[in-house]
Amino acid sequence: MDVESSESAAYPGSGNMQIPIDLFGSKEHHGLPRGTLAFADESGNIVYKVNRHNSSPKDKKLLLDASGNVIFSIHRYQKGSWKCYKGESNVETDMVLRVQRTVKKLNIVELQVFYGGNNGEACDLIMRGSPCMRSCGIYKDTEIVAQTSLMYKLHQIYASRGKFRITIFPGTTDRAVIVALFVIFLNGRK
Numbered sequence: 001m002d003v004e005s006s007e008s009a010a011y012p013g014s015g016n017m018q019i020p021i022d023l024f025g026s027k028e029h030h031g032l033p034r035g036t037l038a039f040a041d042e043s044g045n046i047v048y049k050v051n052r053h054n055s056s057p058k059d060k061k062l063l064l065d066a067s068g069n070v071i072f073s074i075h076r077y078q079k080g081s082w083k084c085y086k087g088e089s090n091v092e093t094d095m096v097l098r099v100q101r102t103v104k105k106l107n108i109v110e111l112q113v114f115y116g117g118n119n120g121e122a123c124d125l126i127m128r129g130s131p132c133m134r135s136c137g138i139y140k141d142t143e144i145v146a147q148t149s150l151m152y153k154l155h156q157i158y159a160s161r162g163k164f165r166i167t168i169f170p171g172t173t174d175r176a177v178i179v180a181l182f183v184i185f186l187n188g189r190k
Helices: 175-186
Strands: 021-026 037-040 046-052 060-065 070-077 081-086 095-104 109-115 125-130 135-140 143-150 163-168
Touching: 021 175, 046 175, 060 175, 070 175, 081 175, 095 175, 109 175, 125 175, 135 175, 143 175, 163 175
Parallel strands: none
Antiparallel strands: 021 037, 021 163, 037 046, 046 060, 060 070, 070 081, 081 095, 095 109, 109 125, 125 135, 135 143, 143 163
C-alpha cells in the first residue's frame, strides 16, 4: 500500500516516513489483558493491538489502532493463504492484500505478498524468516522494507521469544500494513 494512496486513511502510520522507526511487540503490555499481542513505540505507548474477533472463527484476527478502532481484518484460508481487508469487512473490493506461503521448512517460511489490485504472477513484497525465532525480513525487489528480531539484553544467553522488535525503514509502505504482515508471518508456521 503506497503512502500516496493511504494519506487520507484514518489510522496511524500512513504518513511520510523519513527515518526508520522501531515498534516493540509483546503479549505483556501494561493496561492490556495478558495474551493480547500489542505493538508499542519507543516511549512505550501502544500503537497497534491484535485481537481475535469474539464471534468469529479462530482464523480471523483484527488489527486495532491505539484507541481500539479496527484498521484491518486478517483472514486465514486453506493451504497457507491469507487475505487482509479494510476494517471488519471481508468483501473483495475492500481487500488490501493477499498473502501466499511459498516455502515452509522446519525453521524457514517464505511468504509472497500481493496488494489488492495485483492479480498477476509478480508479487509486491516477499517475507522470509523464522516465525519461531520471531525474525524475518520484508523485501520489495532488492530493498529491505522492514525486519524483525528478538529483544536481546546485554549478558543474556537466551533471548525471550515473547518480546521482539520491528524496524520499519523509510519508504512508501504503510506501517499498519507492515504490522499486519508480521501478524500473518507469526501464523505462517501453521
